[in-house]
Amino acid sequence: MTEAWEAAVEAQIHGAVQRGEFDNLPGMGKPIPGRGMPYDESWWIKSFLEREALPSDLLLPTPLQLRRRIEQVPDEVRDLPTEQSVRDFVGALNAQIVAWLRNPTGPQVVVRPVNADEVVRRWRDERRPSGDPSGRPAATPAPPSSTTRRPRRGWRLPWRRHRQD
Template identity: 60%
Template sequence: MTERKPPEQTFETWVDKQIRLAQERGEFDDLPGAGKPLPGLSGPYDEMWWIKDLIEREGLSGEALLPTPLQLRKEIERLPDTVADLTTEKAVRETVHELNSRIVDWIRTPSGPPVPVSPVDADEVVRRWREDRRPGRRRRPWRS
């Protein structure tokens, strides 16, 4: 719609006319969700509904929305689980190296809130990986 409101018409009258003309042309026919109740009306009001809808629509996880240093911290916390199924020390070291590269990149060009993140000690990860692979050992939570 590129038509402008004539100066002699009130805004409400002009808008009503545009809607009526669009209805007559059938522009509102067969819209998705036509005849269905609006989603979310049956539950309690949630002022964050639009953010939750955006996250779901875009297929984002909560972690993807975190600032980079917090994402890196989460990866460090999950590192024992990440390397647990790897079969060689070389694979463990490569995984730690890739994570450390991203940590160093963030340290060099920080953006967002100042959250301290440090590279991971590959030797310590390999030591824990070996220890956790021994028969009868239970994996302990990661402590940096």
């Protein structure tokens, strides 16, 4: 059965060659890519990333991808128009970090959430005109918080008497 099938396939290939269906194919006369190089087990992944123009960061484990995104936060928020959009961006990144921290996979790499206030402070500093000596930000400030915090008093031990002088 297989011999008959192979003979039929060979006959079709031979007929296509005779009709010239294999003439002028793309890459005809060019060397086969990778020929003469040592065998690489992940050749198909590399060729896929190159062909689809995808970044190689996709191959990194999740914690390393998160660390790389944390390093790129200043560049990512630089062109955002408002403080709220900066906070939204950092919030979305922190949500991904917290999701990974709840169920870590891959190598154990330290990944901490990003401090949104620090990112906003740097964002404001970059947007401040260079000739403005005042500490006022160029962008509109964030709306005031609805909760106000009272100043913290020193710790008191409940079992000690406090002198009233």
